[in-house]
Amino acid sequence: MQTISAQTEQPLQAESTSHPRGLYLLFATEMWERFSYYGMRAVLVLFLTKAMMMDKAFASKFYGGYTSLIYLTPLIGGFIADRYWGNRRSILTGGVLMALGQFTLFFAASNYGPAATHGLSHQLLYLGLGFMILGNGFFKPNISSMVGSLYSATDKRKDAAYTIFYMGINLGSFIGNTITSLLGDTGHPGDFRWAFLACGIAMLLGTSIFQWGKTKYLHTPEGVQVGETPAISGGIKGVFALLPVLLAVMLGILWLDSAKFPTIAPLLGLALVAIIIMIFSDKSLSGADVQGVLVIFIVSFFVVFFWAAFEQAPASLTFFADEQMDRTLFGYELPASIFQNLNAFFVVAGAPVMALLWTALGKRGSEPPSPVKMAIGLALLALGYLVMCLGVHNLQPGVKVSMFFLVALYFFHSIGELCLSPIGLSLVNKLAPVKFASLLMAVWFLANAAANYLAGYMSSLYPDPKSTAPAPVLLGFTITSLYDFFLVFVVSASAAALILFVISRQLTKMMDARNYPAPTAQA
Template sequence: MQATSTVTTRPAAANGHPKGLYVLFMTEMWERFSFYGMRALLSLYMGKALLFDKALTSRFYGNYTSLVYLTPLLGGYLADRYLGNRRSILIGGLLMALGQFCLFGSASLYVPGQPAAGAAQTWLFFLGLGLLIFGNGSFKPNISSMVGTLYPAGDKRIDTAYTIFYMGINIGAFLAPLVCGYLGDTDNPADFRWGFLAAGLGMLLGITTFELFKHRYVVDAAGAPLGARPERQVAAAPVVPLTPDAPVRSETLAAPAPATGITAGRLLALAALFAAVYAAIAWYMGGDWFGALVFSAMLVVPLVVLADASLTPREKEKIYVIFILSFFVIFFWGAYEQAGASLTFFADEQTDRQLGSYTMPASYFQSAPALFVITLAPLFAVLWTALGRRGLEPSSPLKMAFGLLLLGLGYLIIAFGVHGVAPTTKVSMFWLVAMYLFHVFGELCLSPIGLALVNKLSPARFASLLMAVWFLATAAGNKLAGVLSGLYPERGKPAPYFLGFEISSLYAFFLIFVALSVAASLLLFLIQRRLTRMMNEPAAA
């Protein structure tokens, strides 16, 4: 049955960005405030309130942060086929707010000196994490993919739009550790609850912003609403206004949801393959079922997308680029996401945090990368634009190769800072801050570029699902981050080993990330020209 609707909107400024971008900006800013506020406290809460050791804390941290980026596969699929972006964002936001309030309840049950194992405190903690995981899966791929749909196909403003959107992410990420850390990261573990409460309230602010302004501003170039349920997606037919000041009105007809070209036989074969890969990886990882889920999904899900018979050869070639670059993203986030785990241990235990008579909370350091992004993102946007005008702008794969190299240089800096330092000696905070600066240089060459690339290369009917695949690579990187964080040398415990090498000092630990990042960078440098040709982008000079 066909339905008719009328949408009224005001056109965006000719040379600016649609106002819907700033609605999505504010929504994502508050969601990231919620996420990073909780993350700033997560490892500290597990260690100081739940009394987990570093290895167990790292394992749970890796499981949580990887699953947060795995569930967008489900959220992206449900949005593309059934729910639409708008409804998915609302459901995800409400689930995440409830999850934060469960963490608040868990921390409110803290009893000094008593392990929480088996108690209501622990169950509320894991329930909160579960709600956050599924809520993020519904929220994250949909709001990210909506940014690109605000613009007509081929609009050159899309790269800049994602950079602006990325600044919203980082404003939230900057404020969150300061606010939630101030409230929760004190000498009293009972105060963690106030940090979790602030994170929950931030999530409610984000979803309220979206609900208040989505109908007026989150529309396409013709004024039709974006992100409706698939059966209500519309093809706008603009009606010319009678006067120059009259609003643009679009009357629209319903269109059917996109059809899938994946046969039942192919799905069964892929399900059997997934089960076999999952069992093999779980056995290899010693029964780490969560890790096996993430890594097996990373291997099999791309085959699910490529099994769709409706894909043209040209579409498949572009999707191959997304998958290849996703592989390199795993190594980037595996090193970068030490911020919430091993680097938090380092800030808490071996960084001199004294500023006169004031001792800075360890969680505050997690604001440093976001502050650098806010400061430097406009400069990078200007740089890419200036190079583009001269025909010198690097291709997206080349930018990402530089990003990995800069990440490795950051770890080389901090490795130098701790070389020969005794485990009981605290080092200047300069080394940690300098490392984060280089990490941000790398991030700005990789993360917003990758988001824009997925938007540009994805067939429209797979936009949310392929954005979810991109986040799946982030999930694998976060799980890898947890595994590698578990190698952090801890006094009083046997030194861990990595690929046959003993990790007996922080110097050796940080060199792991130098080696992984630089090796991935060099490999991407070697193949970036081929990837650029597959994308139909001009190759770098």
């Protein structure tokens, strides 16, 4: 139960056209956290291959396992927040853990080399990523769900709020990618450590901002504090004692999956089954609640196809930029990792335009429902890879591709992301029953976990011209060239977009059972 605090600012009225100040506090907190996460992610695969001396296929799968766990642990963090800690305690704990992880990676990168001769460095690599995985589990689902908590259930500003929040994510990504690419991706493996150090400092800054403003700004329009520890919760100290156990489990899973046998894929399946049983066995849910939950599960399935292709950016697309693309601009060769900035740039520039577009369409009564917006996002994803197919078709050995094609890919992918990701976050918040709000937000991230694991596997199929191994095969299709590799994503994303378009009308009817108005984004 939440209590009204005398320390809150004067509450904003529900019908106000401006957004609550708490949104901008969460914006700033998330911006610095995304600096930390995306800044590190921009150089991670290059660090693994150039400093830790992993081959591309192993580094891709290792990266996929790590990012998959990054999105899997929100299931744990969401559950603990709902039952024991509340959003605020979870966010602060997660922020501290992630900062610790970045500083651990700094020490790992300070003594780099292959595992055979630099065992301690590789152990620190696993430990640092373990802290990141566990910390993100507490941080990510809780800060996302808090955005919706600042508004009433029927407030039409939610889509716009999540779009603004999404701008914070991408602004942080842009700043983080720029700094870490310039500091770390210099051609000297020893410089990667400075990228990790910058990310650790950014994480501490974001956590401090949240701690400073949480009591003053995070409340409902009526002035009720949001995200506090549940009144009936118990076992808070027990959860703290459980953290080392959870860390050990995450490290064990990451090590087994990367070095021994697939572990994460079965874990994802078990997590999905557990969530389904937990939610649908609750007899207090109404028929409308059940239909809303079903919509969340269905659109989350299609999200897997989007992110599995989208998340090639820090893996196979970075390999492509590093080896197959002409990166010279005005006589200066750009770092391969800095091209990931294009996504953040296009999202920050495009988010206000998309918000205005949804608003204009809403006023005319022609705004598409959320499932249709998400299908458009998948179609734009396929279009981006189609451009890449044109760029590499009949590519001769030794010839490098113009950076225009990668720029065009990131443009289409970024607009597609704006059609899918903030809309999906808003949809989950609107359709989720209150008692399962954080857990169902974690379901959204479970789809991201599956997608990132699949993305790592797909990146391992990247055709390396220097490799003497047999050409990779996917479902009977032999990938002999970059054209074949990119064509796989064109086909998969196009098929997913078409199916989602076809079933969108039925999904919209199921959403209407929740008696929520059609989403309207306001600038």
